[in-house]
Amino acid sequence: MISPSDRALAVELIQEANQNGARLALACKECNISVRTYEG
Template structure:
């Protein structure tokens, strides 16, 4: 993930190179990003921030319930399992 300040700098450098005659594809390639990525970043007139950290992700279907988690912790804390790795408990 690229920081907002690095993203802004990359956009600035690409715009400068493009205004000085460099092709957009070559300017993007120099910074190891695709033209499509650059276009997404500058869509709607500004520089978009990364939206991935803000995304709402559903819980996985195989996630343990709180009750299951507590039961597992009870078992692994028993004295008889103290010296065993999780794969052998």
């Protein structure tokens, strides 16, 4: 389990990467989480 602050940072980084053209799956992979976990 990750801390709430780390989770918030991961979501922020994934959103930023996605907004700048990265595919969601690849951004999630960099944070070592699945897209389903991110979307959940």
